[in-house]
Amino acid sequence: MQLRQIDSYRWEIPMTGSMRVPGIVYASADMLKGSDQKEPLKQVANVATLPGIIKASLAMPDMHWGYGFPIGGVAAFDWQTGVVSPGGVGYDINCGVRLAATDLVEKDVRPKLESLVNALFQNIPSGVGSQGSLKLSVPEEKKVLRDGSRWALRQGLGEDGDVEHTEDGGCLPDADPELVSARALERGQRQLGTLGAGNHFLEVGLVEEIFDPHVAGAFGLFQGQVTLMLHCGSRGFGYQVCDDFLASMTKHVQKLGLQLPDRQLACAMIQSEMGSRYLRAMACAANYAWANRQILLHRSREVFQRVFGLGPRDLRMRLVYDVCHNIAKKEEHIIDGKKRTVCVHRKGATRSFPPGHPALNEGYRTVGQPVIIPGDMGTASYVLVGTEKALADTFGSTCHGAGRVLSRKAAKKASKGRSINRELEDKGILVRWTGRGTLAEEMPDAYKDVSEVVAVVHGAGISRKVAKLRPIAVVKG
Amino acid sequence: MKYRIIDHTADVGLHVFGTDPSEVFATAARAMFDIMVSPESVHAVQSLSLQVEGADWPDLMVNWLRELLYLWSGRGLLVHSVDILDIGAQRITADVAVDSYDPARHALGSEIKAVTYHQITVKRKLTGWEARIIFDL
Numbered sequence: 001m002q003l004r005q006i007d008s009y010r011w012e013i014p015m016t017g018s019m020r021v022p023g024i025v026y027a028s029a030d031m032l033k034g035s036d037q038k039e040p041l042k043q044v045a046n047v048a049t050l051p052g053i054i055k056a057s058l059a060m061p062d063m064h065w066g067y068g069f070p071i072g073g074v075a076a077f078d079w080q081t082g083v084v085s086p087g088g089v090g091y092d093i094n095c096g097v098r099l100a101a102t103d104l105v106e107k108d109v110r111p112k113l114e115s116l117v118n119a120l121f122q123n124i125p126s127g128v129g130s131q132g133s134l135k136l137s138v139p140e141e142k143k144v145l146r147d148g149s150r151w152a153l154r155q156g157l158g159e160d161g162d163v164e165h166t167e168d169g170g171c172l173p174d175a176d177p178e179l180v181s182a183r184a185l186e187r188g189q190r191q192l193g194t195l196g197a198g199n200h201f202l203e204v205g206l207v208e209e210i211f212d213p214h215v216a217g218a219f220g221l222f223q224g225q226v227t228l229m230l231h232c233g234s235r236g237f238g239y240q241v242c243d244d245f246l247a248s249m250t251k252h253v254q255k256l257g258l259q260l261p262d263r264q265l266a267c268a269m270i271q272s273e274m275g276s277r278y279l280r281a282m283a284c285a286a287n288y289a290w291a292n293r294q295i296l297l298h299r300s301r302e303v304f305q306r307v308f309g310l311g312p313r314d315l316r317m318r319l320v321y322d323v324c325h326n327i328a329k330k331e332e333h334i335i336d337g338k339k340r341t342v343c344v345h346r347k348g349a350t351r352s353f354p355p356g357h358p359a360l361n362e363g364y365r366t367v368g369q370p371v372i373i374p375g376d377m378g379t380a381s382y383v384l385v386g387t388e389k390a391l392a393d394t395f396g397s398t399c400h401g402a403g404r405v406l407s408r409k410a411a412k413k414a415s416k417g418r419s420i421n422r423e424l425e426d427k428g429i430l431v432r433w434t435g436r437g438t439l440a441e442e443m444p445d446a447y448k449d450v451s452e453v454v455a456v457v458h459g460a461g462i463s464r465k466v467a468k469l470r471p472i473a474v475v476k477g
Numbered sequence: 478m479k480y481r482i483i484d485h486t487a488d489v490g491l492h493v494f495g496t497d498p499s500e501v502f503a504t505a506a507r508a509m510f511d512i513m514v515s516p517e518s519v520h521a522v523q524s525l526s527l528q529v530e531g532a533d534w535p536d537l538m539v540n541w542l543r544e545l546l547y548l549w550s551g552r553g554l555l556v557h558s559v560d561i562l563d564i565g566a567q568r569i570t571a572d573v574a575v576d577s578y579d580p581a582r583h584a585l586g587s588e589i590k591a592v593t594y595h596q597i598t599v600k601r602k603l604t605g606w607e608a609r610i611i612f613d614l
Contacts, residue, residue, distance in 0.1 A: 065485065067595040067613065091591050091613050128588040187551055197588055198614060236550055239590055243543060250594065251532065263535070263594035408587065408614065409484045437586060 052082020068264030095233030127434030148287030188237035375450030
């Protein structure tokens with residue numbers, strides 16, 4: 001595929017064939033060298049063929065091969081004439097990350113780190129098919145789907161400040177539980193408050209470096225501070241919603257006579273019954289995910305309090321922010337000088353809104369939105385802040401993580417004869433995990449260097465570095 | 478049973494071979510569960526009847542595997558074997574032998590979370606039938 005370099009961090013895929021707009025990829029020259037980039041680049045071009053797409057089909061530097069849309073893909077569609085695509089959101093609807101800060105420093109935690117990681121592992125259900133301690137009745141589950149984080153708060157599973165420090169207040173409006181299948185409801189009943197498996201994790205970290213003291217201060221972050229990060233999504237519920245709509249939209253596309261380069265790009269006009277149903281069902285899954293992460297944060301607070309013998313006031317574990325990175329949202333953006341309502345798909349991409357944006361809570365309105373970028377479990381994670389440039393160039397979006405470089409099988413092969421657990425322990429990182437192959441599959445070598453990914457988004461100005469965190473304890477599903 | 482695992486950066490796929498559609502669909506079903514759990518630990522405890530429809534062969538394959546995967550993800554059942562009673566491009570009817578998941582007996586490997594349409598193919602070749610399916614892990 002022909003790529004034209006725009007500047008140090010951007011590459012254009014010129015319009016060819018049935019592309020309606022060009023593709024624009026954020027990457028360093030090195031990142032684009034691998035042969036594994038061929039497929040995701042083709043996917044960026046495929047997305048550009050969808051009706052109603054505006055400006056460009058975008059990809060962030062952590063781009064890798066996905067289904068239909070690439071992971072790291074961002075695309076906005078006109079609200080009146082465009083489409084919405086479940087493949088542009090992904091299976092794990094509202095998969096996301098939340099970061100909480102404490103008043104603890106390493107010397108408070110290190111002596112009890114082993115008890116802490118064991119207690120987190122025991123109290124946070126994780127692993128394949130993990131089930132929560134609560135089984136929801138269907139009417140109660142529907143309340144979760146409507147209210148998201150606020151449902152959890154009403155159950156006493158949170159603190160003041162949690163909701164306002166969550167993207168969209170932890171609740172997408174217009175969620176309609178009557179539009180989700182019996183199967184989705186069934187799968188959702190037992191999984192609320194669980195981490196799941198695969199790349200999902202809970203991580204205790206330390207703020208290793210501060211790049212922007214002013215913004216870090218506004219986020220409540222300081223050097224040496226102990227943090228807690230959670231990465232998970234809407235569990236089986238979101239998968240089922242995505243699967244159900246992929247099936248019906250595949251048929252729908254055939255009826256419409258829409259020629260798609262890939263079946264997984266199945267979509268519907270936003271203004272059609274099918275499109276509207278998907279968005280309202282997707283909102284249910286998004287809300288489920290927020291309630292889930294809220295419960296996990298609450299459970300983690302309880303564990304910290306027990307292990308360190310602190311009351312909630314002394315622990316002061318406050319939510320810095322919660323971002324989603326698999327979502328489609330109705331937003332207003334200025335396109336060629338005109339305000340337009342669009343549906344922004346972020347699939348493995350994070351919202352990155354600048355200071356002054358009305359979507360931000362008051363506390364962050366003057367500094368901008370926190371963007372949380374987890375790396376692999378042995379290296380680092382970053383806190384960034386949203387920018388005007390992101391709003392102007394990427395529909396207010398940036399990267400979401402490191403991105404895999406090794407397949408799971410290749411990672412297992414590369415880990416043969418090594419003890420990943422021991423290697424991490426030698427670096428001062430304690431790990432607990434459930435699945436048979438999880439640790440090898442998720443080892444640090446399996447991922448791109450998150451610092452390189454962050455360097456690109458920082459250099460391109462679509463978010464700015466605020467702080468770097470390093471892990472000291474990790475729980476994996 | 479003839480199949481090959483396709484290795485992919487984020488996920489995993491199957492390349493399945495058979496003399497006819499029936500063999501390809503049965504093999505795909507077994508192979509999908511082989512990825513998740515070692516086959517010798519799964520017994521035929523209970524039998525279920527399934528009928529699945531699709532628009533064409535590839536769509537039928539995705540819907541068939543989705544239905545079987547739901548037995549796991551929604552009902553905690555592992556597939557031991559399938560007996561295909563009738564198959565055409567738009568419909569498959571089968572009896573499925575399953576086991577209930579028991580953590581003491583079943584060590585789970587990679588969990589397949591979804592069957593995707595990505596690069597799905599089910600084709601008749603000169604030497605028989607072939608299918609490629611990519612799963613989300």
